[in-house]
Structure formats: structure tokens, C-alpha cells
Amino acid sequence: xxxxxxxxxxxxxxxxxxxxxxxxxxxxxxxxxxxxxxxxxxxxxxxxxxxxxxxxxxxxxxxxxxxxxxxxxxxxxxxxxxxxxxxxxxxxxxxxxxxxxxxxxxxxxxxxxxxxxxxxxxxxxxxxxxxxxxxxxxxxxxxxxxxxxxxxxxxxxxxxxxxxxxxxxxxxxxxxxxxxxxxxxxxxxxxxxxxxxxxxxxxxxxxxxxxxxxxxxxxxxxxxxxxxxxxxxxxxxxxxxxxxxxxxxxxxxxxxxxxxxxxxxxxxxxxxxxxxxxxxxxxxxxxxxxxxxxxxxxxxxxxxxxxxxxxxxxxxxxxxxxxxxxxxxxxxxxxxxxxxxxxxxxxxxxxxxxxxxxxxxxxxxxxxxxxxxxxxxxxxxxxxxxxxxxxxxxxxxxxxxxxxxxxxxxxxxxxxxxxxxxxxxxxxxxxxxxxxxxxxxxxxxxxxxxxxxxxxxxxxxxxxxxxxxxxxxxxxxxxxxxxxxxxxxxxxxxxxxxxxxxxxxxxxxxxxxxxxxxxxxxxxxxxxxxxxxxxxxxxxxxxxxx
Amino acid sequence: xxxxxxxxxxxxxxxxxxxxxxxxxxxxxxxxxxxxxxxxxxxxxxxxxxxxxxxxxxxxxxxxxxxxxxxxxxxxxxxxxxxxxxxxxxxxxxxxxxxxxxxxxxxxxxxxxxxxxxxxxxxxxxxxxxxxxxxxxxxxxxxxxxxxxxxxxxxxxxxxxxxxxxxxxxxxxxxxxxxxxxxxxxxxxxxxxxxxxxxxxxxxxxxxxxxxxxxxxxxxxxxxxxxxxxxxxxxxxxxxxxxxxxxxxxxxxxxxxxxxxxxxxxxxxxxxxxxxxxxxxxxxxxxxxxxxxxxxxxxxxxxxxxxxxxxxxxxx
Numbered sequence: 001x002x003x004x005x006x007x008x009x010x011x012x013x014x015x016x017x018x019x020x021x022x023x024x025x026x027x028x029x030x031x032x033x034x035x036x037x038x039x040x041x042x043x044x045x046x047x048x049x050x051x052x053x054x055x056x057x058x059x060x061x062x063x064x065x066x067x068x069x070x071x072x073x074x075x076x077x078x079x080x081x082x083x084x085x086x087x088x089x090x091x092x093x094x095x096x097x098x099x100x101x102x103x104x105x106x107x108x109x110x111x112x113x114x115x116x117x118x119x120x121x122x123x124x125x126x127x128x129x130x131x132x133x134x135x136x137x138x139x140x141x142x143x144x145x146x147x148x149x150x151x152x153x154x155x156x157x158x159x160x161x162x163x164x165x166x167x168x169x170x171x172x173x174x175x176x177x178x179x180x181x182x183x184x185x186x187x188x189x190x191x192x193x194x195x196x197x198x199x200x201x202x203x204x205x206x207x208x209x210x211x212x213x214x215x216x217x218x219x220x221x222x223x224x225x226x227x228x229x230x231x232x233x234x235x236x237x238x239x240x241x242x243x244x245x246x247x248x249x250x251x252x253x254x255x256x257x258x259x260x261x262x263x264x265x266x267x268x269x270x271x272x273x274x275x276x277x278x279x280x281x282x283x284x285x286x287x288x289x290x291x292x293x294x295x296x297x298x299x300x301x302x303x304x305x306x307x308x309x310x311x312x313x314x315x316x317x318x319x320x321x322x323x324x325x326x327x328x329x330x331x332x333x334x335x336x337x338x339x340x341x342x343x344x345x346x347x348x349x350x351x352x353x354x355x356x357x358x359x360x361x362x363x364x365x366x367x368x369x370x371x372x373x374x375x376x377x378x379x380x381x382x383x384x385x386x387x388x389x390x391x392x393x394x395x396x397x398x399x400x401x402x403x404x405x406x407x408x409x410x411x412x413x414x415x416x417x418x419x420x421x422x423x424x425x426x427x428x429x430x431x432x433x434x435x436x437x438x439x440x441x442x443x444x445x446x447x448x449x450x451x452x453x454x455x456x457x458x459x460x461x462x463x464x465x466x467x468x469x470x471x472x473x474x475x476x477x478x479x480x481x482x483x484x485x486x487x488x489x490x491x492x493x494x495x496x497x498x499x500x501x502x503x504x505x506x507x508x509x510x511x512x513x514x515x516x517x518x519x520x521x522x523x524x525x526x527x528x529x530x531x532x533x534x535x536x537x538x539x540x541x542x543x544x545x546x
Numbered sequence: 547x548x549x550x551x552x553x554x555x556x557x558x559x560x561x562x563x564x565x566x567x568x569x570x571x572x573x574x575x576x577x578x579x580x581x582x583x584x585x586x587x588x589x590x591x592x593x594x595x596x597x598x599x600x601x602x603x604x605x606x607x608x609x610x611x612x613x614x615x616x617x618x619x620x621x622x623x624x625x626x627x628x629x630x631x632x633x634x635x636x637x638x639x640x641x642x643x644x645x646x647x648x649x650x651x652x653x654x655x656x657x658x659x660x661x662x663x664x665x666x667x668x669x670x671x672x673x674x675x676x677x678x679x680x681x682x683x684x685x686x687x688x689x690x691x692x693x694x695x696x697x698x699x700x701x702x703x704x705x706x707x708x709x710x711x712x713x714x715x716x717x718x719x720x721x722x723x724x725x726x727x728x729x730x731x732x733x734x735x736x737x738x739x740x741x742x743x744x745x746x747x748x749x750x751x752x753x754x755x756x757x758x759x760x761x762x763x764x765x766x767x768x769x770x771x772x773x774x775x776x777x778x779x780x781x782x783x784x785x786x787x788x789x790x791x792x793x794x795x796x797x798x799x800x801x802x803x804x805x806x807x808x809x810x811x812x813x814x815x816x817x818x819x820x821x822x823x824x825x826x827x828x829x830x831x832x833x834x835x836x837x838x839x840x841x842x843x844x845x846x847x848x849x850x851x852x853x854x855x856x857x858x859x860x861x862x
Contacts, residue, residue: 064716069819074630081584155597160590212630233631233639234811236716256716260809261819265711268698272710423824427578443587454587462587 059241059253061544063522066260066269066278070234074212077198078148081157083533088257089198090534091239092222096123099195100531101303101354101447108137108199108223118186118484121194125177129246131201133221139173144202146171154211161193188484189448199223225250225540234259251524251543270517277518282343285515294520299342299513302532303352306442308404308507312467314437321504323375325365327411328404330509337399343515347508349497350452357449359494362501372411385414390440392419397440400509429464439464444532449493453477456500465505472499521545551845558841565837566830570611573826579603580627580824601627614830624827633831636816641798643713644812648800651732652793655739660786663744667751668774679748685741694734694807701730711809731808735801747786754778784855791847795839
């Protein structure tokens with residue numbers, strides 16, 4: 001009797017466990033179902049009701065964009081610095097202006113003036129902007145945001161753009177719609193340093209101490225084209241058009257950021273039409289039949305430069321470094337890695353090609369094996385063996401590494417390939433005594449050439465080439481920083497680009513494009529503008545075709 | 547019995563402590579940390595140092611460990627370093643999602659494996675056995691992510707029967723929608739779980755059939771069904787129950803790959819992301835959780851054994 005009772009009990013327990021877990025799946029949605037259905041019905045009712053008079057400007061349809069990472073509930077304008085977090089911030093908030101390679105695009109500000117000493121920048125703000133909760137937007141919000149960004153304890157992403165050893169940028173409200181910024185020194189990079197900072201509402205955030213954990217991040221009140229209405233961790237973010245956006249009623253009613261971390265899954269979903277847009281690699285783009293899937297391909301530059309750097313601590317002779325570079329052929333590498341020339345540009349200096357300071361008046365190191373042989377002979381080096389570090393998970397770098405090995409082999413130089421985890425490699429590169437002779441990597445820096453100083457000045461924090469003998473480079477960076485005149489700056493940076501190429505330590509390989517595949521249903525991609533990091537400069541311009 | 551259980555639980559505590567120490571030490575041996583994976587050349591070295599100090603990375607390893615352990619003991623799971631989110635909240639939404647995928651799949655696989663294992667074992671070296679055993683070998687050989695992609699391609703893309711990813715359609719929160727998303731990962735997991743138990747059941751069935759008592763029963767003229775269900779089955783199923791208890795940690799970490807492929811918002815994608823970003827607070831919490839479940843699972847299987855096997859009960 002007792003035995004059968006225990007058995008029955010064990011069985012019952014197992015069954016109960018199974019049942020409760022199944023009920024767990026089933027129960028929530030029923031509850032959620034009614035609330036979401038009600039709220040979505042209410043919101044559609046609201047938007048159609050509000051626009052019944054003017055049929056031209058109604059937001060409609062849904063656009064689902066698959067993103068590769070979860071922005072998470074800690075999204076805020078101060079500390080968020082990752083790609084998808086910033087993409088989310090861009091939906092909800094607006095900056096004073098965006099400064100990209102094509103120049104300034106105004107949002108909350110309308111124009112600016114510079115004082116004669118070049119230290120004070122005064123911005124005029126729009127006076128017709130309201131926060132999505134109806135409060136007016138004023139200079140106080142701007143002063144509040146920039147001041148919070150300057151607080152050390154907030155660890156804001158733009159802290160080092162506003163706080164310098166020489167002092168802190170002073171922010172002053174001139175009147176309700178005018179704000180001035182005074183730098184501690186005259187700088188040509190001010191416009192870039194102040195850009196892309198999104199303005200948060202002072203009336204909401206004024207008592208917040210921890211920007212990452214508070215009650216407001218996910219109930220955001222913003223001035224952006226969309227409002228965040230629902231967030232499911234790890235699954236999706238749902239935005240609805242912000243009726244009070246200062247440019248007017250956005251074209252699409254609902255935008256969903258579907259979080260899909262596995263690229264194969266996302267590509268499959270894109271081909272199936274379950275999602276409308278996704279950023280793909282060149283190989284994925286080649287594999288998809290765009291016409292059959294009703295997709296369009298847009299490729300745009302993020303100003304990234306992919307490079308090979310030579311570690312001067314180990315390859316000390318400039319002649320040997322140049323001999324290596326003359327044995328390389330970047331065109332072959334790019335053809336192999338990117339499959340189609342739509343997906344990349346070929347840079348010859350440290351600046352991205354869309355920079356207005358880019359100059360090709362430099363040593364390009366076109367392939368010349370005779371020169372390699374001659375330089376190696378002059379340096380008295382034979383049987384050269386080099387260790388090349390690269391990221392194993394990066395297919396582009398793997399292709400480049402194999403071709404570098406092959407091309408240098410033809411010049412009699414042996415290359416040992418050392419693949420590593422991307423972060424582990426860059427951590428090792430930060431150590432001046434690392435045991436790599438060369439490494440592959442890439443960077444996206446700012447619009448102004450001065451932002452590259454941290455990579456190329458000798459002794460700079462991220463200079464992994466570790467050259468010390470070229471004082472000219474630091475001098476030219478200093479001159480460029482102090483010069484206000486555009487033409488003179490161009491000249492200085494042309495010299496600088498040549499000087500860096502002459503070290504023989506830096507070999508730019510590719511400037512690869514981002515490729516966005518987007519359903520033909522979605523219109524206005526050109527107007528919305530494809531920009532680095534945020535994908536769309538303003539999602540307001542997107543619309544859905546029936 | 548109660549005394550025994552309490553003794554077992556108490557003796558598990560130092561074991562779990564040692565596991566956490568080893569894990570913590572291993573994570574610290576890695577050539578980089580979470581701050582490195584967030585750093586970009588745009589950040590000034592001073593800012594990076596400030597972030598490093600905020601998360602206590604400037605302290606020696608044992609101090610970091612004690613700080614972390616103190617937090618855990620006071621019920622504070624801590625915050626993710628990469629995303630700054632509260633780990634407890636994330637786990638609280640993700641673990642139920644994982645369980646409601648893994649539990650049905652495991653139970654289905656368990657039942658199927660027992661039935662097929664008994665069938666194969668009792669038909670040793672006959673066609674039926676060869677088919678079942680062959681399929682099981684195939685099941686072991688096929689990597690889960692590949693089977694998952696195959697299902698996605700066939701059912702989702704070619705036939706367009708089922709949605710390819712996620713747990714629910716955005717804005718649609720019905721049970722039938724959940725089921726449509728559930729079917730593919732459920733099938734993949736079931737296929738992944740079957741072979742292990744199946745082969746175990748098959749081999750112990752074969753062993754039991756070669757025992758003397760079976761021959762005695764045959765000699766007494768017992769029918770095949772009688773031998774199977776009255777005698778062999780009992781002996782085969784006893785150790786299989788142990789496997790049920792041991793499967794407890796599977797509830798949390800059993801579907802990491804499948805979840806990632808199907809974008810199921812469970813523990814899997816969260817754990818993988820944390821490992822890639824060296825986000826040690828998350829890795830540690832999940833490891834502690836699953837090692838605790840391993841210990842509890844062992845305990846559970848001992849108890850189940852006790853309940854079902856009178857011989858063991860009498861030994862105590």
C-alpha cells in the first residue's frame with residue numbers, strides 16, 4: 001500500500017510540474033492579450049481620430065527591422081554607446097544636430113555662430129518643439145543634458161569630448177531658445193564634439209541619479225519621431241509614431257525592432273518576409289535572390305577603415321616594413337573578401353574616403369616585388385618570418401590574412417597566421433611588448449581628422465604601431481588642431497597622411513560598406529538617410545507602400 | 547529521510563562554493579575582461595580607467611570574488627556589465643520561457659526513448675532494433691543547430707507552415723500563436739534529447755534479457771509480455787529514473803543552442819552573449835544556478851531511487 005502510494009505521489013508530482021509549466025506558457029498571453037489588444041485599439045483609434053481631417057499625413061503600416069542585439073532597459077541618452085542602444089535613442093530623442101560626413105543636418109537647433117576668438121559656439125533652437133508629454137522644449141533641457149554629460153560620476157559617453165585637461169566646456173542659457181558653449185581653447189573640432197548628443201527632458205530626469213537604472217528609460221518622453229510603447233527583453237521593441245514630432249506626423253504607424261542575434265535566423269526571416277529589413281554581410285547579400293524576395297539593397301559607408309598595422313617594436317627597420325608593404329596587393333584582397341565592388345572602397349591613407357580631408361597624394365605601395373627584394377637586400381634581411389594576428393570570427397579578416405600569407409610567400413617572406421578572439425587580440429595589441437609582428441583591425445572614428453590622433457600620435461593610447469621616431473606626425477596633429485582656416489588645415493592633413501604612409505607601419509586595406517537589405521514595401525529610404533551607427537538619420541521620412 | 551536530505555543539502559554547499567571559486571578564477575584567467583570588450587578608441591584612457599574602477603576591476607581577484615559572493619548571498623544578483631541591466635529581472639523573464647520549451651520536449655523525449663529503447667532491446671539484432679539504433683546514432687551525430695536550420699528551411703521557408711523565429715508574433719498574444727512558434731524548437735529539442743536515454747534503455751534491456759531470471763521465467767513458460775512488463779521493465783526503469791533527476795539542470799541550460807538559433811527569448815541567447823562579452827556577473831549567476839541544479843538533481847534522483855527501490859530503502 002505504502003509503496004504504491006509513494007509511486008503515485010512521484011508520478012503526480014511530475015505531472016503537476018509538467019502541467020504547471022505548460023499553464024505558465026498559456027496563462028500569461030491571455031492576460032496580456034486583452035491589455036495589448038485594448039491599448040493597440042485605443043492607439044489606432046487615437047491616431048486615425050486625430051488625422052481624420054487631413055488624410056495626407058496619417059501614419060500607417062508596420063515596419064519590422066531586425067537588429068542584432070538587445071538595447072536593454074538601461075537605454076538612456078547619457079551612457080548608452082552601443083550601436084543598437086543608440087539606434088533606439090535615435091527613435092525616441094532628437095539631438096541639436098547630426099554631424100556626418102555630408103555635413104550638418106539640423107534637428108532641435110536651426111543654426112549656429114562662432115565667436116571671434118573661436119571658443120564660443122552659440123546655437124539657436126527651434127521654438128516649436130514639444131516633448132511627447134506636451135511640455136515645451138527649451139534651452140533648459142539642453143543645458144541640463146550637456147551639464148549631466150559633463151559629470152564625471154555619470155560616466156557619459158561624450159564626457160571626454162566636453163571635459164579636457166585644460167578645462168570644461170561651459171554651457172550657458174542665453175535665452176529660452178539660445179544656448180552657448182564655450183570651449184577652454186579654440187578648436188576646429190567643436191562642431192563635431194557637440195554633435196550627436198541627444199537632449200533629454202529636464203522635467204522628467206531632473207531627480208535621477210542613476211541613468212542606467214530608473215523608472216523613466218522605458219517610459220520615455222522624447223522629441224524624436226517615435227515613442228517606445230512596448231519592450232520585451234531579448235525579443236522586440238515596439239514604437240508608435242509621435243504625433244507631436246516637430247517635422248509633422250511620421251509616415252509609418254508602428255516600427256518594430258525585432259531582436260535577432262543569430263544572423264542565419266535573421267536572413268531566413270528576411271527571405272520569408274517575416275521581417276522587412278536587416279543588415280547583412282557581402283556573402284549573405286550575394287546569396288539572397290533580391291527580386292524573388294521583393295528586397296532592395298542599400299550600401300552605405302560608415303567611414304570604417306580596415307587596416308594591417310606593423311608593430312615597430314618588433315619590425316624596427318623602416319626598410320623591412322616598406323618591403324612588406326610593396327609585396328602586398330589590397331585590390332586582390334578586397335575582391336576576394338567583398339565579392340562585389342559595391343560593398344567597399346579602397347583607401348590609401350588613414351582617413352576614410354568620404355572625409356573632406358582625404359588626400360591620395362601619398363605613397364600607395366602598389367605591388368612591386370622587385371622593390372621588396374631590393375629593400376630587403378638593403379636592410380640585409382633574409383628568411384624573414386612574421387606573426388600576423390587577426391580575429392578568427394571575422395570572415396573578412398580571415399580572407400585577408402590568407403591572401404597576405406600567400407602574397408608575402410611570393411616575396412620570400414613567411415607569415416605565421418595567429419587567429420584569436422577579436423577582443424583578446426585588441427587587448428594584446430595594447431601591450432607594447434606583444435609578440436605579434438603585424439595585426440589586422442579596423443576603426444570608425446570621427447569626421448574631423450583630429451579625432452584620429454589617439455590612434456596615430458606616437459605615444460597615444462591606441463597607437464598599436466608603437467613608432468617613436470616620427471616627431472613630424474605629432475607636430476602635424478598639433479598644427480591641425482590649432483589651425484582654424486579650412487584650406488590650411490587641408491594642407492596640413494595632406495602632409496600628415498603622407499607622413500603616416502611613409503612610416504611603412506600602416507597599411508589601409510578596405511573601407512567596407514554596411515549593406516542594408518530592405519523590403520520594397522518600405523519607401524523613403526533615401527530621404528530618411530543612411531548614416532553610421534543609427535542606420536536611419538530620421539525614420540520620420542519612411543513610409544509603407546500598400 | 548528528512549535528516550538524510552538535510553545532510554545532503556548541507557554537504558552540497560561547500561561543493562558549490564568550490565565550483566564558484568574555480569569558475570571565477572577561470573574567468574579571470576581569460577586574456578581580457580568585460581571593460582575591454584566595450585572600449586573603443588573613441589574613449590579616452592581616463593574614461594576607460596573610470597569605468598574600470600566603477601566595476602571594481604582595479605581590485606585584486608580575491609576582493610572581487612568576495613564582493614561578488616557577498617552580493618549573491620544578500621540576494622543581489624548584480625547588474626550586467628555590458629548592458630547594465632538587473633540580472634535577476636532578466637532571469638525571471640527568461641527562465642520560464644526556457645522551462646516551457648525544455649520541459650515538454652524532455653518529457654516527450656523521455657517517454658519515447660523508454661518505449662523505443664525497450665522495443666529495440668527486446669528485439670536485439672532484429673530489423674526493428676537496427677532501425678531504432680541506427681536512428682539513435684544518427685541523432686547523436688547530427689548537431690542541433692544544423693537540424694534546427696534544416697527544420698527552419700523546410701517548414702518555415704519552403705513550405706511556409708510555421709514562423710521561423712521567436713516565441714510570439716509582435717502584438718499577437720494568443721495561445722495558438724505561441725504554439726506555432728513552439729513546434730519547431732520543441733521538435734528539434736525532442737530529437738536532440740532522445741538518443742542518449744534511448745541507447746541507455748536499450749543496452750540495459752539487453753543486459754537484463756541475458757540475466758538468469760529471464761531464462762528461468764522462460765523455462766517456466768512465461769509469455770513474452772509477462773517477462774517484459776513484469777520483470778525486465780522494472781529492472782530497466784530503475785536506473786532510468788536516476789536520469790530524470792540528473793536532467794534537472796537541463797531545464798536551465800539544456801537548450802542554449804536551439805534557443806539561439808530560433809531566437810527563443812530564454813536563457814540561451816542571454817548566456818551566449820554574456821560569454822562573448824566576458825560579462826562575468828551573468829556567467830557566474832548562471833553557473834551557480836546550473837551547478838546548484840546538478841547537486842539538487844543528484845539528490846532528487848537518490849530520493850526517487852529510495853522511493854521506488856525497496857532494496858535501497860532497506861539498506862538505510
